[in-house]
Amino acid sequence: MDIQTYMQTLGQQAREASRKLAAASTEAKNQALLGMAAAIRSRAPELLAANARDLDAARTAGLEAALIDRLSLTEKGIEAMAIGLEQVAALPDPIGEITDVKRRPSGIQVGKMRVPLGVIGIIYEARPNVTADAAALCLKSGNAAILRGGKEALHCNQAIAGCVREGLLSAGLPATAVQVVDTTDRAAVGHLITMPEFVDVIVPRGGKGLIERISREARVPVIKHLDGNCHVYVDRDADPDKVVPIVENAKTQRYGTCNTAESLLIDAEVAERYLPAIGAMFAARGVEMRACPSALAILRDAGIEPSRLVAATEQDWSEEYLAPIIAIRVVADVDQAMAHINRYSSGHTEAIITEHYTRAMRFLREVDSASVMINASTRFADGFEYGLGAEIGISTDKIHARGPVGLEGLTSQKWIVFGNGEIRR
């Protein structure tokens, strides 16, 4: 079978399965999830063996250590996958929820019903746990899934796919409800993202290069996350006790996450008051500061270790460093802060530190990003912290799902009408 025919077959089977899943009971879906967890636990030796084959191949191919690390599956990782499946089973089922029913003058009652999107294609890189996570979220939200993992994890992904199938069949659901693409041919992705007749939405999870390519070439809507260039703005009326803790946490709690702050903006009125302490904290933690001329002068005058200070260039305002580096700029006021953010931000997450009510509320409303916070660390922008129970990704789009995407982001609402024989006059 050629690759196009193969992908179309997967698509057709997924579309058929999606009809059955849309009608499936919550009980059946949960039973399938618990069955998958049980299969993952009981087949742990098989998963470890499959992972060992992938790791051997990766080492032979000379893959870098970080990639091999991400590829590795441990007994602890297997248990975490099983627990993740059980957690999704415990979440409320979003499907079938009826809301906003209103009687209209014509006599009809109009409302909305939450329903699955249909078929979701997920494209991801080496981490094998994504196979189980993504399968669980798609299934619970009533969608069929086609999963395309990184070629380095092929054996492990197929072993996990076997557990997923076992869970589906144990609950009487079609095995084709979750299909894992069984080829390393890169053309598979090209077909997956150009079959609108079989696939309703694509969720790419991985590096920026992968996501940009998929967005450019897809003929199907994409729920995507590009970069996280997040800002903290220290307002002139910031509570002094909140400034350093929030700035420190937003930048240094973890360097590699998308909700980490990459830029600090500070009101000129309080720059001299707070920058010395902020600079000392960053220097102590080994964070390089790329600062505008005003900030640089203040930091130098404060005696901050010169090797940590760099003059910022225009490019720094747009960077997602994912590293111990932060851009720092002094701004005239909240208006300049918001203008800077709306110009340079990737639209992920921004925070203001202030006790001033009107400026806080203006920041919430006028900053055009997926998450906007008052007096809290940007690191809270996360599906679990927001209470979604699970997260398929964080969207920097404005259409459909925005910010952390949980089960609801994988659903749609249709209009429903309860009539009693009404006709239109």
Next chain:
Amino acid sequence: MDIQTYMQTLGQQAREASRKLAAASTEAKNQALLGMAAAIRSRAPELLAANARDLDAARTAGLEAALIDRLSLTEKGIEAMAIGLEQVAALPDPIGEITDVKRRPSGIQVGKMRVPLGVIGIIYEARPNVTADAAALCLKSGNAAILRGGKEALHCNQAIAGCVREGLLSAGLPATAVQVVDTTDRAAVGHLITMPEFVDVIVPRGGKGLIERISREARVPVIKHLDGNCHVYVDRDADPDKVVPIVENAKTQRYGTCNTAESLLIDAEVAERYLPAIGAMFAARGVEMRACPSALAILRDAGIEPSRLVAATEQDWSEEYLAPIIAIRVVADVDQAMAHINRYSSGHTEAIITEHYTRAMRFLREVDSASVMINASTRFADGFEYGLGAEIGISTDKIHARGPVGLEGLTSQKWIVFGNGEIRR
């Protein structure tokens, strides 16, 4: 200025204006809408003169009568535009609404705020009233708009644009909040739909050809409406008093609308009972019936005028006739009805006529269309009938806006966090 530079200038101006609109008060937006209505009334002679120039050109170019009819603006049409603007001013402002605020274990309070999408591009054909309607909906929802009307209506659209600007300026809002493309160069559309840096969403309004072309070529999300192949299914437990009135209304109240029924499905158990009366009604109204063999036999036996009866082909199940023609098929049961709909429907609107509770609820849940109705005419699928107050179009997409799109469909929800100095542990 070349066309690309011109469109980019419009885009840049729209992006800047969108920041101001996102922060604009409800009062300012309403004042602008009322100012537009006043300008349209006071400049009626100017609008009629501009329309006369368009009509002259259209007649000289030998345009067909239907198009000239759509292009025509009367005094009554001008008054209707002004009233439409006043109605949008009277609608509640969706922007800034805060919902679903919950306190999380970390201490932060997380919720959602409804905000504008940003910049909306609207591409439409000859009707000049769309210029005022679209401007009003975009403005009320806090979005900047770039409008590209049909070239046949250029003079009239520019005259309406003058009234829109007058309204905006009277309320202290930027004149660039609504820009009407002032060129008939077709390349303008190509640029408008490929500037994601300046345009957040495209709404095409017009024929299927226009919409398909835009969807194919856009590099920006499109809220689109393709065809309306709507179905009515008569179940074995239909209330006999509801069958003919709903079928008649769904097909014959208006032939050219997208929520008109194009296919009738009927349960084999009651086909002989209802088809003779349905066939007689259609024949009396001059509706051609394209029927499956079983339906054809029943209709013939019932003595329906043979000239109204045609054997259906496979193609008929997918047709949007927009004409006095209906496809008719006898199905074995509700499962076959739903399978037929999910296979052939365009996903717009479907209705079941039944008194059977479980089949009614299954139809609501399992039929994958934007509107699904029990015992009501498909003709109700409409923004005004649903209580949206206004409608920018009807979406057959599942992502973002589905079904009739009102002000809410032109907005997004961002996450907001009310903190008190919380940091992530």
